[in-house]
Amino acid sequence: MNSRIDEQDLALLxxxxxxxxxxxxxxxxxxxxxxxxxxxxxERLRSGGLAWVTAHPGRQLHSVTVAFVDVDVVPAEREAVIGWLVRDPRAVTVEEVASGRDLTVTAMVAGHDELSRFVLDDLPAVPGVQRVRMRVATGIHFEASRWRLDAIDREQQAALPAPRAGATAAPLPAAYWPLAEALAYDGRRSAAVLARITGRKPATVRRQVARLLASDLLSFRCEIAQVRSRWPLACAWFGRVPPQEADRTVRSLTTLPELRLCASLAGDTNFMFVVWAHSTTDMVRLERLLADKLPWLTLTESMIMLRTRKRMGWLLGEDGRATGEVVVPSPALSLRGD
Structure with a gap:
């Protein structure tokens, strides 16, 4: 199977x-x-695990709690712990890292009670887990659905169908959950396919999908196997930002084409961001650039991700390709209603 991503592929993505x-x-x-x-x-890209479109809880789900969890494991139990994590819907992203911890997990849950159960009760009880540490996000300013490949020009970008402006989210009926789950597996599923999966009429599905999109309860993203992209390295930085400089810091960081995630955190280390970079030299360049542009930002720690085993619910192979197995993130259950 052809595993190469060419310029035409990048333009499509x-x-x-x-x-x-x-x-x-x-x-x-x-x-x-x-x-x-x-x-x-x-179809070549998707069937080869090189790219996929998914849907996940969107920015209007204010009840969603996000935390970044560091996990140390017994070396001999590493794969068993990873196997447990990637199948838990609360652990939406699981990565193996180079230093400071063995694994880092992005947890997304419906509230603080569920986060406590995950971090205090369930995860420490997994055989092989030695230590668990956590940082809770107080705000997500930028996430990967907004990251771009920079493969088409501005005129082409402007000519594409503009996403709908997100309205204030209102509670949706429980009937919307099957649609959200189906779109997590394939965000490009047509109304006809969704109707067949859910047993509904295509006209009903089109209306309900339109409502989901307008509510901003779901975010859609086109993902790419990172090691096949021009940005094969991922690095996260943690630091401190004076509260009065937080907005200016976010505005500056979101101009970086490499940015994948930017979040405020509870605690003394109150800020983090993740970039995809061309090389280790590129990461050094970015760090120097940030020191010049943001002198008030004190970087306290960095970590390089060695291997992503799960990304926003999608299980990945050792080569970074999607395996086709998806564990739908648990906050999507919020769509069910009461």
Whole structure:
């Protein structure tokens, strides 16, 4: 199977980052090709685990609690612990890292009670877990659905279907959960396919998906196998920012094309951000750039991610490709209602 991602692939993926549910005809007009060519290209990328479109809890789910959990493990039990974590819907992202801890986990749960059960009760009881530490996010300022490949020009970007402006989220009926789950497995599923999966009429599905999109309860993202991209290295930095400089720090960091995540944290170390970089030299360049641009930001720690085993619910192989197995993040259960 062809594991290479070429320039035309990158252009398609950039277009899908902007408009994940655009029709092939819409994307073809922008990219100067045919719908059939794009559909064939996408199927090669998706079936090879090189790229995928998913949906996950969006920015309007204010009850969602996010925490970054460091886990130390007995070396001989490492794979067993990872196996437990990747199948737990509360652990949406699981990564093996180079120093300071063995694993780092992004936990996303419906509230602080569930976070306490995960961090204090369930995770420490897993055989092989030696130590658990946690940082709770107080705000997510930027996340990976907004990261872009920079493979198409501004005119092409502007020509793609603009995402709907998110309205204030209102409680949705429990009937919407099957749609959210189906879209987590494949964010490009058509109304006809979703109707077949959920046993509903296509017209009903189209109306309900439109409501989900307008509510901003779901975020759609087009992902790429990182090791096959131009940014094969991931690094996270932790630091301290004076409260009066927080907004300016966020505005500056979000101009970085390498940025994948930016969050405020509870505690003395009150800020973190994650970038994808071309090389270790590139990471040094970024650190120097930040020192010049943000002199008030005190970086206290950095960590390089060696291998991502799960990313926003999707299980990945050792080569970073999607395996096709998805564990839907637990906060999506919030869509069920009471």
């Amino acid at each position: 950039h277009a899908l980052q902007i408009a994940p549910r655009a029709s092939w005809a819409e994307a073809a007009r922008v990219l100067g090709t045919t719908a059939t060519t794009l559909a064939t290209r996408w």
